[in-house]
Amino acid sequence: MKIIDGGVTAPKGFLAAGIRAGIKPGSEKKDMAMIYSEQPAVLAGTFTRNIVKAAPVKWDQKLVKEQEAIRAVVVNTGIANACTGTEGYENTQEEAALAAGLLNLKQEEIAIGSTGVIGQQLPMDIIKEGIHQLVPKIAHDRQSSRDAAEAILTTDTKSKEAAVSVEIDGKEVIIGGICKGSGMIHPNMGTMLGYIATDAAIDKELLQELQKEIVEDTFNMISVDGDTSTNDTVLVMANAMSGCKKIQEKDRDYEAFREGLLYVNRELAKQIAGDGEGCTKLFEVHVEGADTKENARILSKSVVTSSLTKAAIYGKDANWGRILCALGYSGVNFDPEKVDIAFESAVGTIDIVKDGIAADYSEEEATKILSEEKVTAKIHVHNGEEEATAWGCDLTHDYVSINADYRS
Amino acid sequence: MKIIDGGVTAPKGFLAAGIRAGIKPGSEKKDMAMIYSEQPAVLAGTFTRNIVKAAPVKWDQKLVKEQEAIRAVVVNTGIANACTGTEGYENTQEEAALAAGLLNLKQEEIAIGSTGVIGQQLPMDIIKEGIHQLVPKIAHDRQSSRDAAEAILTTDTKSKEAAVSVEIDGKEVIIGGICKGSGMIHPNMGTMLGYIATDAAIDKELLQELQKEIVEDTFNMISVDGDTSTNDTVLVMANAMSGCKKIQEKDRDYEAFREGLLYVNRELAKQIAGDGEGCTKLFEVHVEGADTKENARILSKSVVTSSLTKAAIYGKDANWGRILCALGYSGVNFDPEKVDIAFESAVGTIDIVKDGIAADYSEEEATKILSEEKVTAKIHVHNGEEEATAWGCDLTHDYVSINADYRS
Numbered sequence: 084m085k086i087i088d089g090g091v092t093a094p095k096g097f098l099a100a101g102i103r104a105g106i107k108p109g110s111e112k113k114d115m116a117m118i119y120s121e122q123p124a125v126l127a128g129t130f131t132r133n134i135v136k137a138a139p140v141k142w143d144q145k146l147v148k149e150q151e152a153i154r155a156v157v158v159n160t161g162i163a164n165a166c167t168g169t170e171g172y173e174n175t176q177e178e179a180a181l182a183a184g185l186l187n188l189k190q191e192e193i194a195i196g197s198t199g200v201i202g203q204q205l206p207m208d209i210i211k212e213g214i215h216q217l218v219p220k221i222a223h224d225r226q227s228s229r230d231a232a233e234a235i236l237t238t239d240t241k242s243k244e245a246a247v248s249v250e251i252d253g254k255e256v257i258i259g260g261i262c263k264g265s266g267m268i269h270p271n272m273g274t275m276l277g278y279i280a281t282d283a284a285i286d287k288e289l290l291q292e293l294q295k296e297i298v299e300d301t302f303n304m305i306s307v308d309g310d311t312s313t314n315d316t317v318l319v320m321a322n323a324m325s326g327c328k329k330i331q332e333k334d335r336d337y338e339a340f341r342e343g344l345l346y347v348n349r350e351l352a353k354q355i356a357g358d359g360e361g362c363t364k365l366f367e368v369h370v371e372g373a374d375t376k377e378n379a380r381i382l383s384k385s386v387v388t389s390s391l392t393k394a395a396i397y398g399k400d401a402n403w404g405r406i407l408c409a410l411g412y413s414g415v416n417f418d419p420e421k422v423d424i425a426f427e428s429a430v431g432t433i434d435i436v437k438d439g440i441a442a443d444y445s446e447e448e449a450t451k452i453l454s455e456e457k458v459t460a461k462i463h464v465h466n467g468e469e470e471a472t473a474w475g476c477d478l479t480h481d482y483v484s485i486n487a488d489y490r491s
Numbered sequence: 492m493k494i495i496d497g498g499v500t501a502p503k504g505f506l507a508a509g510i511r512a513g514i515k516p517g518s519e520k521k522d523m524a525m526i527y528s529e530q531p532a533v534l535a536g537t538f539t540r541n542i543v544k545a546a547p548v549k550w551d552q553k554l555v556k557e558q559e560a561i562r563a564v565v566v567n568t569g570i571a572n573a574c575t576g577t578e579g580y581e582n583t584q585e586e587a588a589l590a591a592g593l594l595n596l597k598q599e600e601i602a603i604g605s606t607g608v609i610g611q612q613l614p615m616d617i618i619k620e621g622i623h624q625l626v627p628k629i630a631h632d633r634q635s636s637r638d639a640a641e642a643i644l645t646t647d648t649k650s651k652e653a654a655v656s657v658e659i660d661g662k663e664v665i666i667g668g669i670c671k672g673s674g675m676i677h678p679n680m681g682t683m684l685g686y687i688a689t690d691a692a693i694d695k696e697l698l699q700e701l702q703k704e705i706v707e708d709t710f711n712m713i714s715v716d717g718d719t720s721t722n723d724t725v726l727v728m729a730n731a732m733s734g735c736k737k738i739q740e741k742d743r744d745y746e747a748f749r750e751g752l753l754y755v756n757r758e759l760a761k762q763i764a765g766d767g768e769g770c771t772k773l774f775e776v777h778v779e780g781a782d783t784k785e786n787a788r789i790l791s792k793s794v795v796t797s798s799l800t801k802a803a804i805y806g807k808d809a810n811w812g813r814i815l816c817a818l819g820y821s822g823v824n825f826d827p828e829k830v831d832i833a834f835e836s837a838v839g840t841i842d843i844v845k846d847g848i849a850a851d852y853s854e855e856e857a858t859k860i861l862s863e864e865k866v867t868a869k870i871h872v873h874n875g876e877e878e879a880t881a882w883g884c885d886l887t888h889d890y891v892s893i894n895a896d897y898r899s
Contacts, residue, residue: 135819135827166815168828168848201812202849313816390798404609407574408721411543419543420576440576441610480888 084342090228090244093259094282096121096324099227100220101234104213106161106199106206113234115213116158118278119186119221123152124320126194127291129298131315137165138175139195143316146194151287154188156278156318157217158196158235159210160263163274165201165313174205181211185218196276198237198263198314232261235276239263241358245350249343251336252328256283258343262317264305264355274312275302277351283340284323285330293341294319294348301348304384304473305356319344356474357457361481366396367459367474374467378415385413386460387475396458397477401426401449403435406460421465428455492750498636498652501667502690504529504732507635508628509642512621514569514607514614521642523621524566526686527594527629531560532728534602535699537706539723545573546583547603551724554602559695562596564686564726565625566604566643567618568671571682573609573721582613589619593626604684606645606671606722640669643684647671649766653758657751659744660736664691666751670725672713672763682720683710685759691748692731693738701749702727702756709756712792712881713764727752764882765865769889774804775867779878786823787879793821794868795883804866805885809834809857811843814868829873836863 092099098119106114128147130140146153157178164171179193186193197205221227232242246259260279294317302317323329330337357365368387373379386392389409395402403424411419424436426449433449434442452458500507506527514522536555538548554561565586572579587601594601605613629635640650654667668687702725710725731737738745765773776795781787794800797817803810811832819827832844834857841857842850860866 133816133819134824135815163812166812166827166844166848168846201810201816202844313812313819402609404571404574404721407543408541408609411541411721416542419574436574436610438576439574441574 084346085248087246087248089225089246089259090232091118091259091261091278091280092223092225092228093246094257094280094325096282096322097280098221098223099231100217100222101230101232102213102216102220104159104209104216106159106209113230114160115217116231116234117217117221118156118231118280120154120280120320120322122322122324123154124280124322125285125287125290126150126153127287127294127319129295129317131312133313135166135313137163137197137314138167138171139164139197140314140316141172142175142179143194143318146191147291150191153194153320154192155182155186156194156196157182157214158276159205159213160235160237161199162197162203162205163199163201163314164197164205167202167204170204174207177207178210178214182214185214194318196316198235198274198276201313228259228261235261235263237263239358241354243351243354243358245347247343247346249339251283251330251339254325254327256325256327256340257281258283258347260347260351262351262355264358275315275355277302277317279317279319279344279347281319281321281344282323282325283321283330284325284327285321285340289330289337290319290321293344297345297348301345301352304380304471305352305475353474356476359476361479362476363397363479364455364477365457365474366393366476367457367472368462369459369470369472370462370464371470372463372465372467373469373471376469376471379469379471380473381413381415382410382462382464383471383473385409386462387473390478393475393478396453397479399450399453401435401446401453406462407436407439410462410464417464417466423463425461426452427459427461428452428457430455492754493656495654495656497633497654497667498640499526499667499669499686499688500631500633500636501654502665502688502730502732504690504730505688506629506631507639508625508630509638509640510621510624510628512567512617512624514567514617521638522568523625524639524642525625525629526564526639526688528562528688528728528730530730530732531562532688532730533693533695533698534558534561535695535702535727537703537725539720541721543574543721545571545605545722546575546579547572547605548722548724549580550583550587551602551726554599555699558599561602561728562600563590563594564602564604565590565622566684567613567621568643568645569607570605570611570613571607571609571722572605572613575610575612578612582615585615586618586622589622593622602726604724606643606682606684609721636667636669643669643671645671647766649762651759651762651766653755655751655754657747659691659738659747662733662735664733664735664748664751665689666691666755668755668759670759670763672766683723683763685710685725687725687727687752687755689727689729689752690731690733691729691738692733692735693729693748697738697745698727698729701752705753705756709753709760712788712879713760713883761882764884767884769887770884771805771887772863772885773865774801774883774885775865775880776870777867777878777880778870778872780871780873780875781877781879782875784877784879787877788881789821789823790818790870790872791879791881793817794870795881798886801883801886804861805887807858807861809843809854809861814870815844815847818870818872825872825874831871833869834860835867835869836860836865838863
């Protein structure tokens, strides 16, 4: 596996564009994106578990279920098209129909993504004008992925892209993607949109099963604020244009592809976690020694979601009591008197807790380690062999500022 | 039932005191309290469900289980005596032994409460000196309850007291209490300590059963930040000194007592919710039309705990999408297209959502309603007959400031 510079246009045959349509008045930000595949791309998708689902989520779920392959995705920010009733769903269908007409495709070959304010109808005149602008702009180059990655952001501060190359059957296969996160990022997927493209050839059912499994250890292990959204979507599109042999079973080729797809999902997820609203650092929580994989996940997510722990990480405060406390209310059974905790960052590692009580450590040294941009809490519960990692960020003054009046 | 001005010294035979022992250097705040009953008081208690339990919680749980009655409680703030191992538990026992010696009681007649930083040992010299100071100060007057209520606070901004008088068997029975909350307040009880005293005569098992039931609808329905603590404790002490008939079964007397005890628990819980760290308003969430009582509780707690909703309430922003979203990820099944939402405060009520989509309302009017000190979200899910209320507060810049460096 080789990490490469690129995004959703890295694999063969994928084009993209990002433009400003003007959905949110007074902003200069790009707000609509399109991804296009020259050949039909087998589609897999994972979606929010929130029972309140936005119109585009319902549409994309239908495509994943009923369509073998699709050709394009249209995404807008500013308005989520959630809680918008029949009118909202009809607007999503209208978007797909318009893009299909312009691209000479069928309506069912166009996936739709929306993110932004819940409860408002899309300004369809602006959206339609945006689609008209997008179609002639799509291109298979580095910049076009950057434009698309920028266009799907909301309160994110950084664009998010990742790409790798893997060898399958002697041929190079590329996997690349873009995503947006920020606000409402949580286990079970927050307000996040992710679009991953690959020129691999793979069986649709196998791709769906694989992506579902990967999401559990990547996008479902990140948390910004504990809220899960109405619009979360990760789509994976595989258009076979690498010319490699079709992956049909869990063989060596599948394993090579799996490694690449896992990497892209995990990198995108970590970029989201480290770019939570107002956040100043990526907070990683690694739990070892759990009795089951699921319990390892629950424990690490409970710590990474704790507001008190996140505020302490912001304050560079080695307040391990809050970590033990968050483990304790997770619902998972363990012996608090067997827990070890260490903090780790680029400048070193420090043991903070041994057997459930404070180790003899220097607060000054701990603060130094907690001052880095990426901080890891390493927790051992000595209750078994399973482990899991969760990613989140610190809780800051800016988080409150951003969310106190998001709609204005 | 008559609401009266008073706290834990309102019932006959209860004395209290609050003093500054000096546990946290550089502070002028009172930090130790004592409550004392002239006659043995039947003891009931509810405790944190966190599996990491502080030493005083383990001690008090033992008393509730093994003792028919106790005589006094000693409380300190500054250090929680949690995650302190054998030394911590021995310190708790030593506190009880010292207070017992000075009061001419048995060690097992003294309950202990601690709240503050996790993971540090109590400064026993200061604690012991504090107990010596407390004993001669205890008094049965209004001010002594105020002193005790003040002494148990941590980052709370206001003292919390409540009292009522009820008539049982023709005699006046008083129920009064004090509590502290702030930070880590959540369903399943946050870092909160509550001490309720009554001069009623009641069977111990009946009191325990009643208090357990009441806590579900009061202290377990408040949330400040979703974290639950290692130290949460509510004790109820009944010393029979009103001279009323002993309550032995669920008769009319029991109902009168139940009403009073529920009121005191609920008032104290609401005072905690409205005084969360950095909070500017009490946020009440009332859910109607749930299929089960438990689901009504889960739905209302999910909304009151949502960071995004709480930040919107702080910003006086009628962002009902976040409320629908929080209902949607609660895990409770309902039809999002049947949900109605209204906001209510002292200045009026406004319908915001009808059948899952935006009602035709004035944002200006909504902001006016959301600007009051107490704001209620009234939610109807049209799925049954059950209802529940949860209390919380808004999420503010000051919450982050307080928790970024609590230990310094």
